[in-house]
Amino acid sequence: MSSSAPIGVFDSGIGGTTVVKELMASLPNEKIIYFGDTARVPYGNKSAGTVIMYSRQIVRFLLEKKVKAIVIACNTASALALDALKSELEIPIIGVVKPGAKAAAEVTKCNKIGVIGTRATINSGIYKEFLHKTNPDIQVFGKACPLFVPLVEEGWISDDITRQVIHRYLDELVEKEIDALVLGCTHYPILAGEIGKITGEGITLVNPAFECAKEFRYLLEENDLLCEEERIPEHEFYVSDGPKAFAELAESFLGEGIVKRTNVAVHNFENEDSDIKTYQIKRRG
Ligand code: DGL
Numbered sequence: 001m002s003s004s005a006p007i008g009v010f011d012s013g014i015g016g017t018t019v020v021k022e023l024m025a026s027l028p029n030e031k032i033i034y035f036g037d038t039a040r041v042p043y044g045n046k047s048a049g050t051v052i053m054y055s056r057q058i059v060r061f062l063l064e065k066k067v068k069a070i071v072i073a074c075n076t077a078s079a080l081a082l083d084a085l086k087s088e089l090e091i092p093i094i095g096v097v098k099p100g101a102k103a104a105a106e107v108t109k110c111n112k113i114g115v116i117g118t119r120a121t122i123n124s125g126i127y128k129e130f131l132h133k134t135n136p137d138i139q140v141f142g143k144a145c146p147l148f149v150p151l152v153e154e155g156w157i158s159d160d161i162t163r164q165v166i167h168r169y170l171d172e173l174v175e176k177e178i179d180a181l182v183l184g185c186t187h188y189p190i191l192a193g194e195i196g197k198i199t200g201e202g203i204t205l206v207n208p209a210f211e212c213a214k215e216f217r218y219l220l221e222e223n224d225l226l227c228e229e230e231r232i233p234e235h236e237f238y239v240s241d242g243p244k245a246f247a248e249l250a251e252s253f254l255g256e257g258i259v260k261r262t263n264v265a266v267h268n269f270e271n272e273d274s275d276i277k278t279y280q281i282k283r284r285g
Helices: 018-024 048-064 075-088 097-107 121-125 126-135 146-152 160-177 187-197 210-224 243-254
Strands: 007-013 030-038 070-071 112-117 139-144 181-183 204-206 238-239 265-266
Touching: 007 048, 007 097, 007 181, 018 030, 018 160, 018 210, 018 243, 030 048, 048 070, 048 075, 048 112, 070 075, 070 210, 075 097, 075 121, 075 160, 097 112, 097 146, 097 181, 097 204, 097 210, 112 121, 112 160, 121 139, 139 160, 139 210, 146 160, 146 187, 181 187, 181 210, 187 204, 238 243, 243 265
Parallel strands: 007 030, 007 070, 030 238, 112 139, 112 181, 181 204, 238 265
Antiparallel strands: none
16 A cells, blocks of 8 residues: 555544544645545434444445545544454554543543543443543543534534533533543534633643544554655545535635535445445455
């Protein structure tokens, strides 16, 4: 595999662009092929089997685009599908959960950490598991915030309704006197400004995307896949529905010109065989 090949990044929708932003900052030479599964968002209230099936379909699409490595820019898919995908792929793949847990464990001083995410991520207990592996004394308070995703997808960022919803979900975590809050869904950093105003200065907001981009760089280096050639890559964005809405919203998060210049293409999985057992992703060894 050549180091000039693109990297694949995927999410259930727009949220993964928060990870794209960090990847662009720390790996400016890398060409990104992004897939947002906007037709099937949200993943956060679906079963593990469904999320694994969707993730496999997207990975197959990315492999057809000849990516050299993959970032799962979705906490839900990282929590439920990373292990399955890792065992099936010949190329490196990373999720956002482990890097996010690592960053939170480094930040906390009082060993009380809040984790917010989709129902699937919180119910999986995966953040607690990783945090306890790092430090068994850490108390973890999880809270599913399912309404945050549609608010972000709708573009309601600085909005009274959004602020009320933030209060409704997070006041109980603030009362637990946590000093770190993991934004355990890639949509949530888009609300970080509003969340921070409500949780206050004593609580550090941890964005797993930042740590993930750092670890992804090591992964590329380890595998001799880091692109050293100085270039301005032409990123490609794909969605399963609503390209215009995606382009407008993604553009506002990533910066003028980045998304529109490349055109957002639509790939529809509807006519594909969705039986997970039929996917022929090469196994290692
Ligand atoms: N962005 C996804 C995540 O990080 C969740 C959104 C969804 O429910 O699909 O978990």
